Amino acid sequence: MSGPMVMLQNLVKQFGEQTVVRDLSLDIQKGEFLTMLGPSGCGKTTTLRMIAGFEQPTSGQIMLDGQYVHNQPAYERDVNTVFQSYALFPHLTSYDNIAFGLRVKKVPKSEIDKRVKDALKLVQLEEYASRKPEQLSGGQRQRVAIARALVNNPKVLLLDEPLGALDQKLRKQMQVELKHLQKQLGITFVFVTHDQEEALTMSDRIAVMNQGILEQVGSPTQIYEHPATRFVAEFIGETNLLSGTVKRRDHQLMLIECEGLKVTAPVIQVAEEEQVTVAIRPEKSTLALEPSPEDSIVQISGRLTERIYCGGSTKTVVTLQNGKQFVALEKTDQLLPVAVGDPLYVQWQPSHGVVVTR
Structure with a gap:
C-alpha cells in the first residue's frame, strides 16, 4: 500500500x-x-x-x-x-x-x-x-x-x-x-x-x-x-539577521533599508514599505580590508570586535556601522591581518541573503 x-x-x-x-x-x-x-x-x-x-x-x-x-x-x-x-x-x-x-x-x-x-x-x-x-x-x-x-x-x-x-x-x-x-x-x-x-x-x-x-x-x-x-x-545553526523595510524591487532583487544599511536580496512576494528580515549565514559572508569595486555585492563597513577560535575556522565578530554585530567565518590559517578595533568590510552575494516576512 x-x-x-x-x-x-x-x-x-x-x-x-x-x-x-x-x-x-x-x-x-x-x-x-x-x-x-x-x-x-x-x-x-x-x-x-x-x-x-x-x-x-x-x-x-x-x-x-x-x-x-x-x-x-x-x-x-x-x-x-x-x-x-x-x-x-x-x-x-x-x-x-x-x-x-x-x-x-x-x-x-x-x-x-x-x-x-x-x-x-x-x-x-x-x-x-x-x-x-x-x-x-x-x-x-x-x-x-x-x-x-x-x-x-x-x-x-x-x-x-x-x-x-x-x-x-x-x-x-x-x-x-x-x-x-x-x-x-x-x-x-x-x-x-x-x-x-x-x-x-x-x-x-x-x-x-x-x-x-x-x-x-x-x-x-x-x-x-x-x-x-x-x-x-x-534556531537552525548560526545566522545574522538584519531587519528592515523594502524600498525598491524589480524582477530579481529588492533593496531593503535595514537601520541605516542598504541591503539587496532576492525578490519575494512582498510590497514596498513592508517589513522583512534578511538572514545571512556566517559562512556565506567574507571579510575584506578594502571596499570592493563590484556593485553587485552587498558590503558594509565595520570594526573588528572579537575572534573566537574554532579549530579549522574562526568566528569573527564585526560591529557594523549602525552598531549591530555581525558574525563571519574565516579559515584559521587565512585570517586577515587586523586587530580589535581595526576597520574592515563585511561582504556577501545578494543571492546568499534569505528574506523572511515573519
Whole structure:
C-alpha cells in the first residue's frame, strides 16, 4: 500500500487552558527518518506521545498505515517508543529485557529466542546478553532499549530524545549507528530532539516546531539554506539577521533599508514599505580590508570586535556601522591581518541573503 505511514490531521492538544499543540497537520512517509525539532516546551514530545497513544488529542485525527488510531489505546497501536531514560528493568538481563514484550504477548519460546538473538546481533550486543543494566555503559543500555522496541517489528519507532543522556563523543557515534540501523531496517523513525546539529545529521526531513506551531517541514538542506520564518533561521545553526523595510524591487532583487544599511536580496512576494528580515549565514559572508569595486555585492563597513577560535575556522565578530554585530567565518590559517578595533568590510552575494516576512 502506498501513502504516508503516519498522518496527523489538525491535531490540537490542550492541558487546561494552555494549548501546547496548535492545529498541526503532517504526513510522515513510510521508511522515513523524520525529526521533530524545537526548543523545550514547543510541543514536539507531546506530539510524539499522541502518536504513541500516551496522550489523547483534544481534537484532530491520527492515522497509522491508513487506519485511524487516535481513539485506540497505546497497546493496540503498532508503534514502539524509546525514551531518554531507557526504562529498562534493572533486575533483568539484556536478553530478558528484550524478550519481555514478546513473553507478555505469549509468543512461542523458540520464536522469542530467535527474535531476541537477531535483535542483539542487530545492535551488536550478542556478548552482553546476560548482563544487567547496571553492568552496561550508557550507549549499551540505549542499544538494549532500541532492540527491545525493534524486536516487536513495529511499523513506526518513536524516539524521545534517546541520546540526551550520553556524552558528546558517544552521542555522535550513536547518531551514525541509529541512522544506519534505520536505513538497514526500512522502518519509519520519528525522532524528537532540541539539538539542531543532531537533526541535520540524521534526518531525511525535519519538522521545526515553536510554541505548538509547525513552522516548517523540509530536508536538512531546505531547512538550513531556505528557512521559511525568522524563528527557523535563528534556531537552525548560526545566522545574522538584519531587519528592515523594502524600498525598491524589480524582477530579481529588492533593496531593503535595514537601520541605516542598504541591503539587496532576492525578490519575494512582498510590497514596498513592508517589513522583512534578511538572514545571512556566517559562512556565506567574507571579510575584506578594502571596499570592493563590484556593485553587485552587498558590503558594509565595520570594526573588528572579537575572534573566537574554532579549530579549522574562526568566528569573527564585526560591529557594523549602525552598531549591530555581525558574525563571519574565516579559515584559521587565512585570517586577515587586523586587530580589535581595526576597520574592515563585511561582504556577501545578494543571492546568499534569505528574506523572511515573519
